[in-house]
Amino acid sequence: MVAVESLSELRQHxxxxxxxxxxxxxxxxxxxxHAGHISLVEAAKKETDFVVVTIFVNPTQFGPNEDFSKYxxxxxxxxxxxxEAGVDVVFHPEVPTVYPAGATTSVEVGGLSSxxxxxxxxxxxxxxxxxxxxxxxxxxPDVAFFGQKDFQQQLVIKHMVRxxxxxxxxxxxxxxxxxxxxxxxxxxxxxxPEERQTSVLLSQALKLAETMVHQGGATPGGIEAAMxxxxxxDPRVSIDYAKLVDAHTLADLNRIQxxxxxxxxxxxxxxxxxxxxxxxxxxx
Ligand code: PAF
Numbered sequence: 354m355v356a357v358e359s360l361s362e363l364r365q366h367x368x369x370x371x372x373x374x375x376x377x378x379x380x381x382x383x384x385x386x387h388a389g390h391i392s393l394v395e396a397a398k399k400e401t402d403f404v405v406v407t408i409f410v411n412p413t414q415f416g417p418n419e420d421f422s423k424y425x426x427x428x429x430x431x432x433x434x435x436x437e438a439g440v441d442v443v444f445h446p447e448v449p450t451v452y453p454a455g456a457t458t459s460v461e462v463g464g465l466s467s468x469x470x471x472x473x474x475x476x477x478x479x480x481x482x483x484x485x486x487x488x489x490x491x492x493x494p495d496v497a498f499f500g501q502k503d504f505q506q507q508l509v510i511k512h513m514v515r516x517x518x519x520x521x522x523x524x525x526x527x528x529x530x531x532x533x534x535x536x537x538x539x540x541x542x543x544x545x546p547e548e549r550q551t552s553v554l555l556s557q558a559l560k561l562a563e564t565m566v567h568q569g570g571a572t573p574g575g576i577e578a579a580m581x582x583x584x585x586x587d588p589r590v591s592i593d594y595a596k597l598v599d600a601h602t603l604a605d606l607n608r609i610q611x612x613x614x615x616x617x618x619x620x621x622x623x624x625x626x627x628x629x630x631x632x633x634x635x636x637x
Contacts, residue, residue: 354436356443360491363444367405367492370441375402379494379521381485384408384445385425385539386434389529393498394438396526405492406435408445413452413459414480425542444492451487459483462509462516468603469616470505470627473593478509485510489521497521502528502536504614504629505603528628530556536628543624551587552621558583559630562597562615566634573597573606576615584619593618593625600631609634 357363367377378401380393390406397404408431415421428445435443459479465471466478489497499507507525514523529537534556535549544552558580565571565579580595598605600612616629 354432354440354443356432356435356445358444358446358450360446360450363405363442363491366442367403370403376496377401377492377494378404379488379492379497380404380406380440381488381497381499382406382408383410383424383539384431385427385542386431387529387537387539387541389500389502389537391434391438392529393500393526394435394440396524397496397498398439400524401494401496403441404439405442405444405494406440407488407492408443409451409484409488411451411480411484412448413483414477416474416476419474420540420543425539451484460486460513460517462513465505465509465512465603468505469594469596469598470618473618478506481506482509482513486513486517486519489519494521496524498524498526500528501525501631502538502628504616508601508603534560536626538626540624540626544621548589548622548624551589552624552626554584554587554590555617555619555626555628558595558617559615559628563630563632566597566609566613566632569635571609573609573613580615580617584617589621591620593620595619597632611635 378397380397382390410424412421460482461479462482471478511523533553535552561583562576562580565576576597577595584590584592595617597613597615600614611633613632614629615632618627
């Protein structure tokens with residue numbers, strides 16, 4: 354495995370792989386890698402011949418009061434995990450490599466970017482779409498791998514790829530969970546032991562939504578209210594949203610339909626967590 358910081362080195366390695374007839378897979382990350390990221394690397398290794406992991410804590414997707422400066426950056430550990438997982442190249446650029454002085458261009462995916470996460474984190478998806486398009490242009494992968502954990506993110510990226518004819522296939526991989534159901538996230542390290550216990554309420558609330566859909570009779574509004582009630586059983590939780598929406602458009606629902614997603618964003622103490630579950634209901 355090689356770890357490179359410059360675009361020219363990255364391009365040289367990718368070009369060599371291409372000339373050898375290999376297909377390129379890319380796993381974009383912000384580092385602080387965990388088993389969820391490694392499952393993306395495994396999917397990339399299965400489906401492509403040459404795997405590039407990018408590690409870049411992207412400043413443009415953090416709001417002014419968010420955790421950009423304290424976001425964990427354990428680079429040596431990350432490189433070790435990538436080496437053990439059989440990654441070919443880790444690209445870990447500095448900020449000026451990705452955003453040269455004077456850069457003023459950004460990518461805005463209309464509609465999808467302004468609801469749910471977008472409503473609570475204005476500008477977040479502009480930062481995500483911009484950096485992901487840049488990383489795609491830098492790596493030029495055949496396939497890029499993202500986790501379902503960031504459900505709205507993977508939807509926004511798929512729309513960007515479609516709308517701008519980006520020649521990359523975007524593959525979404527299942528969320529990796531701890532034994533008690535908590536979705537793996539680089540931000541879980543912020544949780545105190547008590548908060549860590551509380552945080553299981555998110556996946557429990559999603560399961561509750563799934564059970565209510567499958568039992569039948571409940572409305573989307575009733576299911577959202579039940580998720581909120583479950584989350585509020587612990588005063589450490591403060592809810593941004595707990596929604597059951599269309600899995601493709603993220604639009605609100607009047608009735609249960611076939612392809613839905615339940616999405617939760619909540620603060621546990623000061624740590625903001627998100628999680629989601631795809632739920633298929635019967636047409637009604
Ligand atoms: O999901 C992430 O880690 C980031 O949002 C991504 C896709 C690497 C863009 O910075």
